[in-house]
Amino acid sequence: MKPFELIKVTNTKTALSHKKEQVQYIAGGTNLVDLMKKNIHLPDTLLDINDALIRHIDKKDNRIFIGAMVRNTEIATDKTVLKELPLLSKAVLAGASPQIRNMASTGGNILQRTRCPYFYDITTSCNKRIPGSGCSAYEGENRMSAVIGYSKDCVAVHPSDLCVAFVALDAQVHVIDTDHKKSIIPFQDFHRLPGNDPHLDNNLPEHALISFIEIPENPFARNCAYIKIRDRASYAFALVSVAAALHMQGDRIIDARLASGGVAHKPWRWLEAEEFLRGKNVSDLVFSQAADIIVGDLHPLAHNGFKSNMLKGAVETALAQCLVV
């Protein structure tokens, strides 16, 4: 690990005043410390922002605000979340281990880097690590890689489960930039597709801070499910995951939300399938047709063709589980 200076900051103003090139913010450290040990991130200065940002969950005007420093475990066990946003709790509990969930912050979860093995192996080329060096996964071992929205320059996937639930529930990311200007980025536009510049994971302005996540009032608390399929039963990153949520009136679907992890460079919303489900009566056939619409959009790579069938099953299972109340 490269030596670094560690500065504890207690407010956003001080945090944002360190605009130097090699400064990084640290909260839980579960991703960053590991990346520093592997010499992938080489900051000169770490700013400990744990005391500078909010660490509680608030409800105001039927909207729920989750502070950037709220730990994963705190989201999973919060009474308001369990009652009104159970999908968030389900997604959080599908990810990582209890120890990591105790440490990891909400802001850090959103900003965590991909777990593509080539990104982690500094002896190989990776456009995320060294822009322009080439993507080793595109024609290499790409079993875990993307099946949609990728480019020849990067086939990495975003590793978060929580973010899949955030995008499904139309969350918004509240941001403060280095000019102390506050802005809101819709979650769906927060993460980027790789395109020609995959070193950029998201649209957060440089050195800006995520202050909190806002989730609008929604009718999906009753019928929602999170299905995650991975190489072992627990504590592994998703091969595919599905967040599903239905707003039901009797047997009729008034509105639907479908999103996936493990399939793309960003948490992926299946808007076409959602549109298909609107107004339909629930049945295995309808769920299967929605899954077919999703699978029809996929372009698997050499080693991850299995993700198509897996995702079809995961979508059908997630939709069916929404109805198990």
Added chain:
Amino acid sequence: MKKNTNFSRRFFLKTTGAFTLLASIPAVLKATYIQVKEFIVPSKRIVPLTVSVNKKAYQLDSDTRTTLLDLLRENLDLTGTKKGCDHGQCGACTVHVDGERVLSCLTLSAMLVGKEVTTIEGIADGDHLHPMQEAFISCDGFQCGYCTPGQIMSAIACVKEGHTHSVEDIKEYMSGNLCRCGAYNGIVESIQKVAAS
């Protein structure tokens, strides 16, 4: 015969000048070497650190890069906490910070100011083992023992958090601790035993 012991002023100045010059060369070389080294290899940042482990306060100077795991093992001689993968994938380094289980390999010591760390060395009451330690012995909750300190710290938290309703529940909430010997059945039994008591 009388020896001529008189040194000329010129001789004196020449020799002392030469010696001064010679003496200064190593210092210049060393300074240059340090400058070059600092340019290539950034210097360590040593900070004073106060940390409380098992209710005992320690004060020492520590590199900012020191993880809690390395601090415990290398600086405080508390080697009960084990280094497995050192990358947050195995759980062998699990300790409690303010009563919550965390991974000490991904925790920077310098960020622990004002927090209370509990390690495997801190859970027994004198010569009386913690009930979880007793249970691991009576239920064969280990084989080689390397993952055991982490398993026990995680198991204590698992019971405290109340995730002991079923075998599946225990397995899910213990999934962050790997055991390559495969003592999982004994570990689950140990947790059930403590949860029932």
